Amino acid sequence: MTVSPTRIRAVNAVAASGSFAAAARLLGISQPAVSQHVKGIEEEFGVRLFLRRNGALHPTPLCLELCDVAERMTEAENAATRILTRRNALADGHISVGLGNSMPGMALIALFNKRHPSVSISVQTGSFEEITAAVITRRVDVGVLPNVPDDGRFRRELLVRQQVVAIVNADSALASEQCLTCEQLITAPLVFRTRGSSTQRVVDRAFNGAGLNPVPLLTLDTRDGVYEAVANGIGVGFMWREGTGRTDTIRRIPVREMDRLYDEVVFAPRDDSGQVGEAFFAAAKVFGSSVLADAAAKGP
Incomplete structure (x- = not known):
């Protein structure tokens, strides 16, 4: 036997509000649906979740334990939502970066941090194959590597040409x-x-x-x-x-x-998007333009 998260939420709503009707309003579902969720648990597991006193439903000790589970479920759902949305929010967002070399990736990260100090950054380092795989499997949001194949899978922004x-x-x-x-x-x-x-x-x-x-x-x-x-x-x-x-x-x-020069680029899956990623690519464009301008000023 298993109990669904929907039923646990119904139990928690009844415990918080004191009635099936009030719980239904909290959850945005019908009163019979709330009643069915609660009574279904009681019948399937042979337990009592509520006692009626003075016209109100009062949770039993067992019910309070279920309510603790419901609170943890809510916290987990909120955490999951933050994880899924933070890459699209520049305020308190997050980006993960895969680096094959310390430079120029760290210099780019420093520029991005200066432009968007509220975005947290995590860095994974590794070989070319490891970082490429991490980008493809979305274990990092963006990678910074030289000689990334221009085969249509990736969006790319040039940082520097080097040998x-x-x-x-x-x-x-x-x-x-x-x-x-x-x-x-x-x-x-x-x-x-x-x-x-x-x-x-x-x-x-x-x-x-x-x-x-x-x-x-x-x-x-x-x-x-x-x-x-x-x-x-x-x-x-x-x-x-x-x-x-x-x-x-x-x-x-x-x-x-x-003596051949290779492009070192920021890259990410072409079908990926989000405000934080866009901001990182914008910083990469500024960084790359600055490097190319410096190289042009120095001459051959």
Whole structure:
């Protein structure tokens, strides 16, 4: 036997109002319907929910327990409504963002927060494959990644065009180079990302195109892990040029076979909408326009 939420709400309304008629007015249904809900529970479960005294219905102790359940149901329903509506409300709204790299995503989040400080933000980080899957399955509202396929599934807004570069410790013999080649790098201790990384796909294509088959000294699952390995002198790693805001002694050196520029974009399912999402894309448009204007001012 089970009891429906509708019946529990009817019981709670009768307990609050003292009569079937008043409960019916509260719920916006007929008095016979309220009576049927209450009596149905009493008959099916063999219990008494109300005692009549002085013309009013008074809840039994068992009924009061059901009323506690009804209150929790109402709280849960209100919470569900807030979850479903907050992405469409800029006042006290919420947005979840998936990042493949810390930058330029964090800079964009900072701009969005400045424009809409009442919107809360949660961030999920991961590989290209992980963030793309999170966007497709709606586990995050928007993603920020390079080289997102323009295949019609996604709405996109350009943030920056950038290339993959080698990252080298300042004490490395390669640190003085202005540009590197895959042939130079094949003899160095290499630090790679795991499969699923957009960075690693570019690196693999470059070495394959040069007819080389590198064996990395170390393979790590995060960009930050690669960065720390290079900072500790373990080897040469790779990252998107604008993938971090850190300005320490790590050198970023272009690689001849990796000189192609890729678009890093904000993206979301094309059929998705909402005020908070629209505001995030608006911030992305401002951010991207500013980056492109700065690049144009610097010249080639």
